[in-house]
Amino acid sequence: MFEKLRKKKPKERLSRRFSAVGVALSLILSFDVFSATVEPGEEGPSRFKAMGVVIPSPAPDRMDTEGDGPFDRLVVENVMLVNGLGAPPRGPVSIVISGDTIAQIVSYPPKPVPGEHRVDARGMTALPGFIDAHVHIANPYEGVVGPITPPEYVFKLWLAHGITTVRDTGSVMGLDWTVSHAARAARNEIVAPDIVPFAMFPGTSLAQFEISDEQGARDWVRAVKARGAKGVKLRGGTEEALAAVYDEAQRLGMGTASHHDQNGVYHMNVLDSARLGLDSMEHWYGLPEAMFNDRTIQDYPADYNYSDEQWRFGEAGKLWSQSAQRGTKTWQSTIDELLARDFTLVPTFTIYEANRDVMRERNAEWHEDYTLPALMRFFEPDPRLHGSYHFDWTTGMEVAWRDNFKRWMSFVNDFKNAGGRVATGSDSGFIYKVFGFGYIRELEMLQEAGFHPLEVVQAATRNGAELLGMEGDIGSISPGKRADIVLVEGNPISNFKLLYGTGHMKLNREKGIVERVGGVSYTIKDGVVYDAKALLSDVREMVSEARSGLVP
Numbered sequence: 001m002f003e004k005l006r007k008k009k010p011k012e013r014l015s016r017r018f019s020a021v022g023v024a025l026s027l028i029l030s031f032d033v034f035s036a037t038v039e040p041g042e043e044g045p046s047r048f049k050a051m052g053v054v055i056p057s058p059a060p061d062r063m064d065t066e067g068d069g070p071f072d073r074l075v076v077e078n079v080m081l082v083n084g085l086g087a088p089p090r091g092p093v094s095i096v097i098s099g100d101t102i103a104q105i106v107s108y109p110p111k112p113v114p115g116e117h118r119v120d121a122r123g124m125t126a127l128p129g130f131i132d133a134h135v136h137i138a139n140p141y142e143g144v145v146g147p148i149t150p151p152e153y154v155f156k157l158w159l160a161h162g163i164t165t166v167r168d169t170g171s172v173m174g175l176d177w178t179v180s181h182a183a184r185a186a187r188n189e190i191v192a193p194d195i196v197p198f199a200m201f202p203g204t205s206l207a208q209f210e211i212s213d214e215q216g217a218r219d220w221v222r223a224v225k226a227r228g229a230k231g232v233k234l235r236g237g238t239e240e241a242l243a244a245v246y247d248e249a250q251r252l253g254m255g256t257a258s259h260h261d262q263n264g265v266y267h268m269n270v271l272d273s274a275r276l277g278l279d280s281m282e283h284w285y286g287l288p289e290a291m292f293n294d295r296t297i298q299d300y301p302a303d304y305n306y307s308d309e310q311w312r313f314g315e316a317g318k319l320w321s322q323s324a325q326r327g328t329k330t331w332q333s334t335i336d337e338l339l340a341r342d343f344t345l346v347p348t349f350t351i352y353e354a355n356r357d358v359m360r361e362r363n364a365e366w367h368e369d370y371t372l373p374a375l376m377r378f379f380e381p382d383p384r385l386h387g388s389y390h391f392d393w394t395t396g397m398e399v400a401w402r403d404n405f406k407r408w409m410s411f412v413n414d415f416k417n418a419g420g421r422v423a424t425g426s427d428s429g430f431i432y433k434v435f436g437f438g439y440i441r442e443l444e445m446l447q448e449a450g451f452h453p454l455e456v457v458q459a460a461t462r463n464g465a466e467l468l469g470m471e472g473d474i475g476s477i478s479p480g481k482r483a484d485i486v487l488v489e490g491n492p493i494s495n496f497k498l499l500y501g502t503g504h505m506k507l508n509r510e511k512g513i514v515e516r517v518g519g520v521s522y523t524i525k526d527g528v529v530y531d532a533k534a535l536l537s538d539v540r541e542m543v544s545e546a547r548s549g550l551v552p
C-alpha cells in the first residue's frame with residue numbers, strides 16, 4: 001500500500017480526510033475477516049497488515065565475522081570500573097570472564113593462561129551493559145509511508161551504543177515476530193541485544209479487538225504468556241479488564257507496563273493502576289492527573305480533538321502546570337505511595353525533547369550518516385502517522401514544554417531521592433529519535449533532571465535489571481553476573497556524550513584542531529565481543545545503500 005501512496009501525485013491525494021475515511025472503512029470491512037483468526041498479541045500488526053503494510057523480514061543470522069567469542073577465558077585488563085550499583089569509578093582493574101559469565105574482578109593483571117584471550121583496555125572505562133526499558137523494534141506506522149526500518153539496523157545501533165538488553169513494550173511488530181527474535185538473540189544467533197517481549201493488551205487503543213470483561217482479559221494474558229510474552233503493555237481499557245490483567249499477570253510472574261492514554265486517564269491514573277498492581281508507568285501521562293487538586297480532568301479547550309496530534313501534544317505541554325506544585329502535600333503523598341508500592345518510573349524524557357526544541361532534533365548531527373531515509377520521511381509532519389505532529393509548532397509551544405519538563409523532571413528527581421526506582425527507556429524510532437542515540441540522550445536528560453551521573457548509570461543498569469526481575473543475572477559488573485559490558489575510551493561519568501556513536505567534539509589544543517573522541521569501542525554481550533565501530537560502519541552502509549536506492 002505504501003508504494004501506491006508514494007506514487008500518488010499531490011493533487012490526487014484530494015484531502016487527507018478522504019483517505020483517512022478509506023482507511024477506516026477498510027479496517028471496519030476487514031475486522032470481521034481478521035478478528036476470527038488474529039492470535040492474542042498480534043492484534044496491533046494485524047490492523048496494519050490489513051492495510052497492506054509489510055512487516056520486515058527477520059534479522060539475518062550472525063556471520064562469523066560479527067562478534068568474537070564467547071571465550072573459555074577472556075581478560076579485560078587495565079580498565080576503569082563503574083559497577084552500576086553506585087560505587088564510584090575505581091581502577092585500573094582486570095575483569096576475568098569465563099564463557100558468558102563474569103568470573104573475577106582483580107586489581108592487578110592476572111598471570112597469562114595458555115589459550116586465553118586478552119583485551120587491553122588502557123584508557124577505557126567499563127560499565128555494565130545498558131538496559132533500554134522502553135523500546136520498539138521499529139513500528140508499523142512507518143509502513144504507511146514507506147518501508148519499515150529493518151531489525152538489523154535497529155539491533156546494530158543498539159549494540160553499538162552499549163545496549164545489551166531491551167524491554168519491548170508492546171511487541172508492535174507482532175508477538176510471534178518479536179519472541180522469535182528474542183529466542184535467537186538469547187542464543188546469540190543474531191547480532192542483537194537480549195529482548196524481553198511484552199504483548200500489547202487490546203484495550204481501548206485497539207478498539208476493534210477490545211477485551212472489556214474479566215474472563216476475556218485473564219484468558220488473553222494466559223494466551224500471550226503461552227506464546228512467549230514476558231509481560232503486558234497497557235494503554236487503557238475498562239476497569240474490570242485492567243484489574244484482571246494486573247492480577248493475572250502477577251499470578252503468572254509477568255511484568256506490566258502502562259502508558260496511561262489520555263482517553264482513559266479520567267478513571268485510571270497512575271495511582272489507580274499502582275493500587276491494582278502495575279509495575280511501571282511509561283512516559284508521564286497519568287502522573288500529573290493523579291495530583292490534580294483543583295480539577296479532575298485536564299483543562300482541554302472546549303473544541304479540543306485528541307486525534308489531532310499537534311493539539312494533543314500542545315495541550316499536554318500545559319499539563320504539569322495544572323497539577324499540584326512541587327513540595328505540596330499531594331506531591332509528597334504521591335511519591336510516598338508509589339514508593340510503598342515498589343513502583344518504577346520509566347520517564348522516556350528523550351522522546352518528548354522535540355517539543356521543547358524541534359530544530360535541535362530535526363537537525364541532530366547523526367541523521368546525516370545514521371538515519372535511514374524512510375525513517376526520516378516517517379518523522380516528517382503527517383497527520384496519518386503517530387508522533388509526526390510538528391505541523392506548525394510555535395515558540396509558545398516550546399516555551400510551555402520547557403516549563404513542563406522542569407516540573408516533570410523535578411518530580412522524577414524527588415522520587416529518586418526518596419528511594420524510588422527510575423529506569424532508563426528511550427522509545428526511539430519516533431519523533432526524530434534514532435535508536436541508540438536516543439538512549440544516550442536519555443542519560444543526559446536524567447542528569448539534567450538532577451541525577452548524579454552514577455545515579456544515571458544505576459537507572460540505566462541496576463534499576464532496569466530490577467524492573468525486569470533479572471537483577472540476579474544482569475545490571476552490574478559483579479562476579480557471577482552475565483558478561484554484558486560496555487567499554488568506552490575516556491570517562492563517561494564526566495561526559496555521557498562520549499557514548500554517542502558519533503562521539504564527542506573536542507578541541508585538541510596542541511594540534512589546534514577539533515577532533516571527535518569517544519564512541520563505544522566494544523560491547524560485550526554474553527561474553528561475545530562486538531567491535532562497536534564495525535557495527536556503526538555496517539549501519540552507515542545500510543543508510544547509504546538506501547539513499548542511493550531511493551534517488552530516482
Ligand SMILES: [Zn+2]
Nearest residue numbers: 134136169427
Ligand atoms: Zn513506546
